[in-house]
Amino acid sequence: MKFSRIVLIVGILFFAFGTFWQAVAPWLSLKKIPVKSLEDIAKDVPREFYMLAEDYPVEFNKYFGKADEKSFMVALKTGRDIYIADICWQCHSQCVRPVSREEIRFGRISYPSEYNNVMQLPQLLSTRRVGPDLIRESGVHSNDWHAAHFKDTRSVVPGTVMPSYAWFFDKDGHLNKKGLSVITYVQWLGSWTKPEKYVLQAVNTEAAKPESSESVKTEEVKPAVSESAKPEAAKPETGAAVKPEGGKP
């Protein structure tokens, strides 16, 4: 046989081998985890979505009607699409690694089954973090915080390099469909780990008294603790959640 043909065949074989090990084998390993459809996801609507309908009743009613599973599906899908269209994923990762104390900063370490749903098609793990990780974002900030932040990022987080998203708002400055959807999406991310967060919150509140918490601003730290219900109370606990754990090793 001609040498060039051997090159061709062996090259393709090598490629097949590499692709099998790197792509097909992980897929086979993870295949037993069922893939959740949008309907499956909507069985567990995060309460931030209902709060969104209460926070912005006029806008919400205009674009989504009643807050229920159906409107949640529409909002979540739209929000995910905007997250991709505005390329949020290039500056925000969605994966908490078991290293670099990320479980303290962000919350529970990522696990495969939480990604097996249609909202991760294509996956949004990302490879760069200019802004913080978002996979545990649900409830970390209030809906209002997100609305204000999208409107003028630097008025909420001084010095941030995230652009403001004027097109999430209509002419009068109210949230439009895009804005409501993106907030729905971001508030959904990690909502499935919330019970665990409440436990962490209790532990942290007891374990540490806030000391120099003034130096730590709420919006600057992604607390492991969820404070969705009462965002104004997040300040002291944020410092508490971060400080003592950081000093441990």
Place this chain on the structure above:
Amino acid sequence: MKSEQDSIINYDLVYAHIVASIVLLAVVFLAGMLYSLQFLHLYPFPGIEFLSPGRVRTVHTNGAVYGFIVNGFTAALYWALPRLTGQRVMNEKYLGWFMFIALQGAVAATAIGILAGDSQAIPWGETPWYVDPFIVVWLLLALVQFTTPIYKLANKEPLYAANWYMIAGLVWIPMVYIMGNYVPVFFVPGIAGAAITGTWIHDAVGLYVTPIGWGLCYYFIPVILKKPVWSHALSLLGFWGLAFFYPLQGVHHYLWSPIPMYAQYAAVLSTIVLELAVVSVIVNFMMTLKGRAEALKESIPLRWIYVGIINYAITCFQCAIQVLLTTQKVIHYTDWVVGHAHLIMYGTFGFWIMGFISYLWPKVNHSETYSKALDEWAFWLLLLGMELMWVDLLAGGLIQGFTWWSLSPWMDSIRYSFPFWIGRTASGTLMSIGLCFYIYNFYKTGRKKTVSLIHAHEVGAGGGVR
């Protein structure tokens, strides 16, 4: 002999692809500079949806690959392949020009699609879903177009290393593209999708850009130096090392993620071992230069290529270190990776293309380089800017990584990065000035058709080969 070789090259196609490559390089630079301004709070178009920084960044990365690099490589292939094989490419008049127009159309559609918000969330696969089929068809056409002369030659005599690389790259890329742009977008979600995405990201670089780039170097270096490569055995080692180890390392883009560890370990190990193959190729090129190093003073194309090779050695050494799971704890998700990507995509492959173009442009115009001084300025500014940007982003990346690890407030990592982002924009400005010199010289060289055809080939115009 010379006239026979030249008659089988379509000068117009080489010319057209070179122009497209340089024009798109300028667009890529512009998009990169714009995006870097966002980090300094100086973004000139706030509040415009179509020019939101994220989208501009994506135009920057995609334009670099599909616009600048693919056009540059295609131009060089149209030149090198007929000369390597003594055969014409399959069809110039129809297929060649159709491919040229189709490529520019695909690049334009990709850029517009991204700005309009139709991108896919796959790194380097952001090409909108409606552009993907056209790119697949284009890659298959390129496969037919460029492997035809190699196939004709292969029936007569054994192939030179450059040809293997080109076959390999051209055969691999359509498969890789289909895998990366369809499977994780439409069929496989989540973590398995991430493994496939990682494989695509890495294969696009490792199984198209690298083999075509190396193959072209195996052509241009001996031609410019007028001496054979040092060792054909080493070129064999390099080729098989690349073929075996490159497809195995995709997952190293997602280390410490929930992807099964056997895939992660394989990716780490093969990335380290690939260093051997890379060293074999670099040693081969360096030993080819041995005794003729003073040619670097005269020939700017050669200098582009060799500086690219040195950058390649640096990046690959860096690869072997940064892929370690320990290092990944700090540098993953930081600007370190961005610096690494710039040094490999522009500092190596980009510089090679600049070298090929510096060599080819006077030849296709039957002229001489307009100004050697301008060429020197362009070279040194781009080189200085590139290396500064690399060091700057590496340092910034380390600071970000350790700031996160220390559990400082998130905004601290932004504040501490600020000087490095200023450094990035400054080094980008240096590079842009260098590119302006390069383009002005390029334009003037194209306008200066004074030297007769035969003379141009004899002196090796612009190449400065003695």
